[in-house]
Amino acid sequence: MSNFQIKGLANYKSTYQKSVDDPKAFWDAVAAENFVWQKKWDKTLSWDFEKPEVKWFEGAKLNITENCIDRHLETRGDKTAILFEPNDPNEKALHISYNELSDRVNRFANVLKSNGIAKGDRVCIYLPMIPELAVAVLACARIGAIHSVVFAGFSSTALATRINDSDCKMVITSDGSFRGDKTIDLKSIVDDALLDCPVVATVLVAKRIGSNIQMKDGRDKWLQPELDAASPICPPEVMDAEDPLFILYTSGSTGMPKGMVHTTAGYMVYTAYTFSNVFQYQEEDVYWCTADIGWITGHSYIVYGPLANGATTVMFEGTPSYPDCGRFWQIVEKHKVNQFYTAPTAIRALAKESLSNVSGHDLSSLKVLGTVGEPINEEAWHWYDEYIGKQNCPIVDTWWQTETGGILISPIPNATKTKPTYATLPLPGIQPALFDENGVELNGNNQEGRLCIKHPWPSMARTIWGNHNRYRETYFSAFPGTYFTGDGALRDEDGLYRITGRVDDVIIVSGHNLGTAPIEDAINEHLFVAESAIVGYPHEIKGSALYGYVTLKDTVGDMSEEELKTEINALIAKLIGPIAKLDKIQFTNGLPKTRSGKIMRRILRKIACGEMDNLGDISTLLNPEVVESIKESALV
Numbered sequence: 047m048s049n050f051q052i053k054g055l056a057n058y059k060s061t062y063q064k065s066v067d068d069p070k071a072f073w074d075a076v077a078a079e080n081f082v083w084q085k086k087w088d089k090t091l092s093w094d095f096e097k098p099e100v101k102w103f104e105g106a107k108l109n110i111t112e113n114c115i116d117r118h119l120e121t122r123g124d125k126t127a128i129l130f131e132p133n134d135p136n137e138k139a140l141h142i143s144y145n146e147l148s149d150r151v152n153r154f155a156n157v158l159k160s161n162g163i164a165k166g167d168r169v170c171i172y173l174p175m176i177p178e179l180a181v182a183v184l185a186c187a188r189i190g191a192i193h194s195v196v197f198a199g200f201s202s203t204a205l206a207t208r209i210n211d212s213d214c215k216m217v218i219t220s221d222g223s224f225r226g227d228k229t230i231d232l233k234s235i236v237d238d239a240l241l242d243c244p245v246v247a248t249v250l251v252a253k254r255i256g257s258n259i260q261m262k263d264g265r266d267k268w269l270q271p272e273l274d275a276a277s278p279i280c281p282p283e284v285m286d287a288e289d290p291l292f293i294l295y296t297s298g299s300t301g302m303p304k305g306m307v308h309t310t311a312g313y314m315v316y317t318a319y320t321f322s323n324v325f326q327y328q329e330e331d332v333y334w335c336t337a338d339i340g341w342i343t344g345h346s347y348i349v350y351g352p353l354a355n356g357a358t359t360v361m362f363e364g365t366p367s368y369p370d371c372g373r374f375w376q377i378v379e380k381h382k383v384n385q386f387y388t389a390p391t392a393i394r395a396l397a398k399e400s401l402s403n404v405s406g407h408d409l410s411s412l413k414v415l416g417t418v419g420e421p422i423n424e425e426a427w428h429w430y431d432e433y434i435g436k437q438n439c440p441i442v443d444t445w446w447q448t449e450t451g452g453i454l455i456s457p458i459p460n461a462t463k464t465k466p467t468y469a470t471l472p473l474p475g476i477q478p479a480l481f482d483e484n485g486v487e488l489n490g491n492n493q494e495g496r497l498c499i500k501h502p503w504p505s506m507a508r509t510i511w512g513n514h515n516r517y518r519e520t521y522f523s524a525f526p527g528t529y530f531t532g533d534g535a536l537r538d539e540d541g542l543y544r545i546t547g548r549v550d551d552v553i554i555v556s557g558h559n560l561g562t563a564p565i566e567d568a569i570n571e572h573l574f575v576a577e578s579a580i581v582g583y584p585h586e587i588k589g590s591a592l593y594g595y596v597t598l599k600d601t602v603g604d605m606s607e608e609e610l611k612t613e614i615n616a617l618i619a620k621l622i623g624p625i626a627k628l629d630k631i632q633f634t635n636g637l638p639k640t641r642s643g644k645i646m647r648r649i650l651r652k653i654a655c656g657e658m659d660n661l662g663d664i665s666t667l668l669n670p671e672v673v674e675s676i677k678e679s680a681l682v
């Protein structure tokens with residue numbers, strides 16, 4: 047094993063130094079020693095951040111499922127690969143061994159083929175957190191189809207947008223999903239979406255809740271009979287290193303969601319490498335990441351990273367508060383979880399509840415705790431450390447993005463000393479830099495600026511599906527020659543990094559990235575709305591919450607403000623999904639604008655945060671008088 051399981055700070059430092067001094071030699075060794083290849087690469091890396099174009103392991107041939115499944119069968123065939131914990135604690139957990147996973151993935155891959163899916167085709171997966179989701183993802187990878195998983199909390203409109211953007215030929219869904227004490231009718235959301243998706247020819251439907259659903263003749267098929275009839279042997283498609291593995295959509299500050307494209311070899315190498323080092327996974331361990339596979343965290347650290355390491359990875363269908371707020375800790379105790387990885391928003395929500403939810407459970411199996419998705423505040427960090435880790439488990443505050451494919455900055459247990467709220471040090475191969483607003487690099491310690499990465503790493507997204515120009519504009523134009531993350535960060539006196547948050551118009555609510563523009567577009571669709579602006583404000587549990595300023599047209603009929611607020615949120619839920627609903631809506635007579643007509647969000651942000659006395663100079667605005675009236679009726 048090459049550089050897997052770094053131990054000690056000195057070893058981290060020397061490994062890191064090697065990775066910077068000669069990145070090609072470094073990744074060459076990691077890739078050669080830890081994976082199975084059908085053919086080795088001709089060239090380790092070629093790159094040009096101006097174009098931008100990045101290629102890793104060019105010329106190599108492989109299939110990621112051989113690395114995640116086949117190669118484990120001989121030594122780990124009976125080991126649990128996926129441990130499925132259902133929503134209902136009284137329903138039995140399912141231990142899916144590597145042998146069984148192989149059987150399921152091969153059958154599913156043959157079902158895809160017999161339904162007309164071939165290498166390079168896009169397949170949309172809209173499923174709850176049930177085993178079929180992981181199996182569908184791997185089945186696509188087996189035959190070289192490009193999966194596009196859409197989080198099953200998105201609305202039919204949002205689903206249709208994503209299906210059409212990448213011309214998916216097939217949708218894989220279920221009759222419904224369990225979510226705490228609720229059931230959600232996923233199939234009818236898909237039916238609505240498909241009214242606008244001409245390219246979709248087939249819908250495969252997994253049975254989960256047993257509800258009575260409509261099946262459209264000639265299009266919809268139940269999954270199970272197809273699987274039963276399929277052969278359990280499907281030879282892995284031969285993939286080029288740079289063939290796309292998947293598309294995953296993430297919100298941008300403007301316009302359409304961005305379909306980030308990840309390719310095969312680099313993504314595999316980097317997610318496997320970081321999984322091993324960041325979580326210090328040992329052969330007998332049970333690892334649990336609470337994310338949904340609909341997000342990048344689930345792709346990289348529930349499915350691909352753990353399985354490439356032959357790990358046991360837990361998939362949890364439910365929520366942290368069902369049937370009560372002790373559910374996470376009950377599951378940790380039940381399955382003797384060793385590594386636990388969750389989001390700050392979940393930690394904050396659970397820390398608010400009675401400690402009796404925690405104290406009744408034996409958490410002594412835990413060795414490493416992780417967080418991801420947004421900055422973790424000091425209080426939440428200490429609660430996690432004290433009550434869950436019993437001050438005996440390193441906390442890995444892992445910073446990364448959908449675009450980065452894997453974790454870029456994080457402590458490594460037994461090497462890096464942790465520091466509350468700090469993601470600390472770059473992982474081997476990652477070269478972070480801070481820049482000021484004028485594009486000047488800030489060298490040395492004790493600096494705060496915009497976080498960029500100067501050198502490519504294997505799992506970086508290669509493009510935005512169908513829009514390479516937007517990829518260049520978004521990530522490679524602000525600070526030419528580097529990848530710009532969109533985040534602000536500071537580097538302390540010891541060189542440790544703390545991520546301070548987004549510096550663009552993306553707001554992270556409960557760990558979900560939301561662009562302001564799409565939400566404003568949704569609100570503006572309302573017949574009575576003239577214009578709107580969305581800003582974030584700090585929220586005790588969600589991290590950030592959404593504050594909407596809405597200017598109405600003259601005619602609003604006889605609707606009350608309350609009715610309008612309800613309608614606006616219903617519209618957002620319909621066009622995007624319930625996760626984007628506004629926490630506060632203030633009706634205004636107008637929005638503060640510059641003389642060129644640009645909305646001054648800075649002022650609106652301050653008002654939403656209650657910083658009324660600190661608005662700066664507003665005299666140059668087109669309409670300074672509007673600010674006074676907004677301040678007077680602010681909802682703070």
Ligand code: WTA
Pocket residue numbers: 296341342343417418419420421422443444445446447448449469531532533545546547548554557558559
């Ligand atoms: C934020 C999630 C602070 C950041 C893997 C980033 C974080 C965005 C952290 C990406 C962290 C993620 N500390 N902020 N440990 N991890 N973020 O694409 O703003 O859903 O740009 O990927 O989440 O969110 P995404």
